[in-house]
Each structure stands twice: as C-alpha cells, then as structure tokens.
Amino acid sequence: MSFDRTIKIAPSILSADFANFGAEIQAIEAQGADWVHIDVMDGHFVPNLTFGPPAVKAFRPHVKTVMDVHLMIAPVDPYIQAYADAGADVLTAHIEAGPHSHRTLQAIRAAGMKAGIALNPGTPAEAVEHLLDLTDLICVMTVNPGFGGQKFIDMTSKIRRLRQMIGDRPVHIEIDGGVDPNTAPLVAAAGADVLVAGSAVFKGGSVDQPGVYGDNIRAVRAAANSAL
Numbered sequence: 001m002s003f004d005r006t007i008k009i010a011p012s013i014l015s016a017d018f019a020n021f022g023a024e025i026q027a028i029e030a031q032g033a034d035w036v037h038i039d040v041m042d043g044h045f046v047p048n049l050t051f052g053p054p055a056v057k058a059f060r061p062h063v064k065t066v067m068d069v070h071l072m073i074a075p076v077d078p079y080i081q082a083y084a085d086a087g088a089d090v091l092t093a094h095i096e097a098g099p100h101s102h103r104t105l106q107a108i109r110a111a112g113m114k115a116g117i118a119l120n121p122g123t124p125a126e127a128v129e130h131l132l133d134l135t136d137l138i139c140v141m142t143v144n145p146g147f148g149g150q151k152f153i154d155m156t157s158k159i160r161r162l163r164q165m166i167g168d169r170p171v172h173i174e175i176d177g178g179v180d181p182n183t184a185p186l187v188a189a190a191g192a193d194v195l196v197a198g199s200a201v202f203k204g205g206s207v208d209q210p211g212v213y214g215d216n217i218r219a220v221r222a223a224a225n226s227a228l
C-alpha cells in the first residue's frame with residue numbers, strides 16, 4: 001500500500017446487506033471502490049455492536065484493495081494482534097478509547113499494519129500533535145460514531161489544521177460520517193484524501209443492481225475532485 005494524496009473512496013459496509021457481505025464487497029470493488037471500510041463497534045465505546053475479528057477474517061479473501069478497519073472499541077490493545085491475524089491493512093483506534101494512544105499506534109505498526117488514529121467531533125486537532133510520526137492515517141469523524149446515515153458535522157477547520165500540522169509527512173486524512181456529493185467538496189478542499197461513505201454509496205443499489213454503487217461512487221469522487 002503506497003502513499004498518495006489522490007482522492008480515495010472507501011465505502012463503509014455498515015450500509016451493506018449484512019446477510020451478503022462477500023458479494024457486497026466484490027460489488028463495490030468492481031464498481032470502483034479504492035478501499036473497503038469496516039466499522040467495528042463494541043456496544044461500550046459506542047452504543048452499537050457490529051462484528052469482531054472472526055467476521056473481519058472472513059471478509060479478507062473478498063477484499064482485493066485495502067481493508068481499512070475502524071475500531072470503535074475500548075480497550076484496543078488486547079485486540080490488535082487479532083485484527084492483524086484477521087488481515088487488516090489499516091487499523092484505526094480512537095484517541096478517546098484510552099490514555100495510551102502512543103503505545104497503541106506503536107503496537108499496531110509492530111503488528112505489521114498501517115496505524116490510524118480517529119478523532120471524535122469534540123476532540124481538537126492538537127490532540128494528535130505528538131503522534132504524527134507514529135501515524136499513517138488520521139480519521140476525522142464528521143458524525144458522532146456509532147451509526148451510519150447521520151448528518152454531517154462540519155469539521156473543515158480541523159481538517160485544515162491537521163493538514164498544516166502534518167506538513168510533508170506521508171499521513172492520510174480520512175473523513176468518516178455524512179460524506180456525500182454535497183459534503184465531499186468541503187472536506188477535499190480542506191485537505192482530506194480518503195472519503196468514507198456508507199449510505200451515499202449503498203443507497204438505491206444492491207448486488208443485483210451494482211451499477212448504482214458505481215454511479216454513487218463516481219458522484220462522490222467527482223464532487224471531491226471538482227474542489228481541488
């Protein structure tokens with residue numbers, strides 16, 4: 001997985017058909033997804049439950065691009081090796097999930113994955129200032145985590161600040177929550193390069209009508225690129 005700052009679309013399978021993940025992943029990749037975003041929720045750090053390492057391991061053979069695993073769990077450290085064994089390419093932990101994010105990021109890289117750190121809407125950019133050399137991706141939440149389909153919260157000033165702080169380091173800025181063709185230009189112009197989109201990609205489509213996924217992905221990408 002090489003670093004570049006072109007716009008990448010990462011559909012969140014939280015909005016896919018939960019009875020058909022393999023086919024859904026294949027459909028979004030065939031329709032132009034750059035990464036596949038997997039939301040892991042524990043019913044404790046966030047008020048919703050999704051899936052754990054065995055499910056992520058089962059997704060792995062279907063993902064030919066980048067498996068981007070967003071952990072909304074606390075604690076994180078006891079599960080890092082399990083997600084490495086499950087085949088995650090990028091593993092993102094929330095800075096709010098515990099007091100030892102520095103150690104967590106080191107452990108994620110030591111387990112052979114790219115290390116991501118996610119910030120809730122209420123957490124300032126400065127919280128990651130001393131973590132930048134240990135980080136491959138900063139995930140800026142533009143909703144409060146836990147559910148798909150929520151309204152976008154404007155975090156453009158935080159994204160700008162982060163891009164400034166990152167300087168020339170090879171760090172992705174990922175935006176997660178409420179990304180659609182209306183909001184994508186705002187975050188792309190502010191410096192984001194990975195756009196997670198759940199409802200905006202899956203809406204109106206299915207594995208039997210995958211072309212809708214393609215139209216939706218192209219619409220988000222075109223809107224983002226129009227702002228650059």
Ligand SMILES: O=C(CO)[C@@H](O)[C@H](O)COP(=O)(O)O
Nearest residue numbers: 145146148149177178198199
């Ligand atoms: O992490 C999360 C929610 O906590 C996200 O990845 C959502 O799944 C994005 O869904 P949309 O807001 O795009 O519908």
Ligand SMILES: [Fe+2]
Nearest residue numbers: 012039070176
């Ligand atoms: Fe997510």
